Amino acid sequence: MKVEKSLGFSALFLCVFLAIFSEVLLSPFYPQFFSKVFGVEDLAYTGFYIFVCRLTVVICAPAWGFLARFLEVKYLLYAGQLGAVVMTALMATSTSANQFLAYTICLLLFKSSYLLVYPLIIQLAGKERQSAIAGTYQAVFHGAIVAGTIAGAWMVNLETPLRLFYGVAAADLFQFCLCLFILRKVSTRQPEKSETATGKIGNQWGFMVAIGLVILTFQLANNLVRPFFTAYVTQPEKFNVDLVASSYLFMIPSVMAIAALPYIRKFCKSERLSSIYLIGIAVLAATLFLQGWTNSLGIVVLARIVYGFCLAVTQATLELRLFGNSSSDRLHFNYSLAMSFANLGHLSAPLLASWVVSSFSLAAPLWVAAAICLANLAFAKWTIFGGFPQPIPVGIEEQSPPAGAKR
């Protein structure tokens, strides 16, 4: 039974890996891709393409979450995966950039359903295993980013990069078959409306807006530093590193996120989330500021190591806070709503980064990101880690401690 369960989790995590991997595959290389495949030289087209993609996910993700409240999750997932297979294959047949964009929008309409996988794993694992699952998710997520970035660099250099979309479609088809097999005996029906939630915790809209804003600013700050980071470190007057070294520097946080897995599993328990998040976001602000302020490459490396570790821990903490405060019947809906806020952050980050760089300097996104982290800290402290009732941990119905137990 346990072996079967862990196989199921491994398979679902493999789905997460493949989904992130195929999403990240080209993202750092779109300018080269559009130029090579469709002859589009205008860099702004990449910005437009990414903006439309993000906007599609912002709109579609809550729709899948909403459907999950009425239909069984696994069937939604099958539909999304099958649609993704067809659309990814069609992308390989694109003859113009706009056709490629149209197919991408259709693809994302289906692929937004993949956001149901993570809360599904949480639902199947049970609340007592949430921190282990969140840690594994962070490791898988960032592992896929590292692998996708490396594979993307190779892919863009191929003669006919478009053909590889058939490969991605095959991976999606494999995912579909895998899910069909592992979920065949599993009920993914949403529980009936939770009767155990207290009135305070049952009222989730205020909390969802608050955590949504925390997630939005968190993603905005941490994605703000991405677009111009390699440009910043390769400046001759700054660190003067070459492109290969800059890509290593760029990937340090993702590697550190994988290293953070044991820590997240061990320490991110519901009673500690508040202090871990608030300390973590403060360290994020400090390390972001350091990266923009220092002239020493050693300090940048050190700051990125600490930054990457704290990034994974704080992100996992936010997710655990979200799951911990979501009643079972709203898990998928709340997660997809939160992901819409996250995507709004992703959406605005490149736009803000471009403006900040053109108005100030290549280091400015790091300082602005640090300032946003501090604002996020203050807001999170007064809302999701202060103003709202803490989630009731698992095992509560098996305990009745004495008054003044702290003796």
Added chain:
Amino acid sequence: MASTQVEKKPEFAYQNYDSTLDKTIAFREVQLGEDLTRIHNWMNQPHVIPFWNLGLELDKMQSHLERAIADTHQTLYIGYLDGVPMSYWESYWTKDDIIANCYQPHPEDQGIHLLIGEPDYLGKGYALPLLKAMTAFQLQHLQTQKIVTEPDIRNQKMIHVFERCGFEFQREITLPDKQAALMFCSRDRFMEKWES
């Protein structure tokens, strides 16, 4: 992981077969030497720490347990399920407890605190039969006419388990670290509910 090794002849103060579980429930008094590491482990479980706040180091836990065992207003028990120790219980006289500030206690009233320490035993519906067994055990003291409890007011799950056992909500009370639901279970009500 619960130790499935049955100890050598534990001296049970109470033992009863529960037909709903098809398991035997038993309680024995806590022995410091035998139970220190077990209770220390349970008190440091993630599902226990937020409520009991006793995630102490082993030496501090030893001092705490020494004091608790020496305290005559309560008796500490280890609860067993089919020979496996899996829960910790405090049975106390309410007249000497902080709860006495919240209602007029009868000198023979008793109260219950509990925790299921082994994670593998959580969420399996064991709380009610165990609680029923402990209440029955306390009511073996014939002068006791009422069992009292004070779960956290937010802990609807636990309140529901107490209600199913026969406890009735009286009112909300303020205790040093929580808003609690004061609940009573009278001997008559318990007997009426569970006497077959």
